Amino acid sequence: DAKTTQPTSMDCAEGRAANLPCNHSTISGNEYVYWYRQIHSQGPQYIIHGLKNNETNEMASLIITEDRKSSTLILPHATLRDTAVYYCIVSNNFNKFYFGSGTKLNVKP
Amino acid sequence: DVKVTQSSRYLVKRTGEKVFLECVQDMDHENMFWYRQDPGLGLRLIYFSYDVKMKEKGDIPEGYSVSREKKERFSLILESASTNQTSMYLCASSLSLLAGRYQETQYFGPGTRLLVL
Numbered sequence A: 001d002a003k004t005t006q007p008t009s010m011d012c013a014e015g016r017a018a019n020l021p022c023n024h025s026t027i028s029g030n031e032y033v034y035w036y037r038q039i040h041s042q043g044p045q046y047i048i049h050g051l052k053n054n055e056t057n058e059m060a061s062l063i064i065t066e067d068r069k070s071s072t073l074i075l076p077h078a079t080l081r082d083t084a085v086y087y088c089i090v091s092n093n094f095n096k097f098y099f100g101s102g103t104k105l106n107v108k109p
Numbered sequence B: 001d002v003k004v005t006q007s008s009r010y011l012v013k014r015t016g017e018k019v020f021l022e023c024v025q026d027m028d029h030e031n032m033f034w035y036r037q038d039p040g041l042g043l044r045l046i047y048f049s050y051d052v053k054m055k056e057k058g059d060i061p062e063g064y065s066v067s068r069e070k071k072e073r074f075s076l077i078l079e080s081a082s083t084n085q086t087s088m089y090l091c092a093s094s095l096s097l098l099a100g101r102y103q104e105t106q107y108f109g110p111g112t113r114l115l116v117l
Helices: none
Strands: A009-013 A018-023 A032-038 A045-050 A061-064 A070-075 A084-091 A103-108 B004-006 B010-013 B019-025 B031-038 B042-049 B065-070 B073-078 B087-094 B112-116
Touching (some): A009 A018, A018 A032, A018 A084, A018 A103, A045 A061, A045 A070, A070 A084, B004 B087, B010 B019, B019 B031, B019 B087, B019 B112, B042 B065, B042 B073
Parallel strands (some): A009 A103, B010 B112
Antiparallel strands (some): A032 A045, A032 A084, A061 A070, A084 A103, B004 B019, B019 B073, B031 B087, B065 B073, B087 B112
8 A cells, every 4th residue: 555644743723724735656546545533532533535536525625636646635714623633544455544643733723 | 424332432451351342333334443553653453354254364463353243343352461452442344345446434433542450
């Protein structure tokens, strides 16, 4: 499975958009990009996933570059409750979800 | 909504005890997973199951066993708990493998913090 690279931490002002980048330069053609987040002391929560096209749901938007070597998760209006560790995962194997260190997003008032 | 529940949020056991961690999902998912999460190491897959009575080793199965007698329930067993098994244990489930598509979203339970003294 492809390895992902994410910044260790990011800050965002409450009410502003949070843009979380992820590099996955070795991604292969059949690998999906998944985003999860983990609020302190809770289990990871699914956010969104995509293959090639940009995706949007009630939680976030996922922008995947045309070459698929990177992606950005966008939380359009961050709130304090969005403070969490965000994980970017690429995989094509249902039993191999590798969670790296993720990005610690700090949403500040 | 998918609901994955774990039997305990916090558990304290003594070295050598047999420990059972239970996980139940209510969405008729075929696949279930057990992970442990430790600071600096991320989530590591212990075991997974893609059908009743079927199990496969993950990356760190040593010291653990699992049981899946019913589709909705996946149990993680520590035969003889040791202090290095102190960790956060997370259960997850996913729907199934669909024809032509390998990937399915995993949904996680709230986790069990196990302390082995």
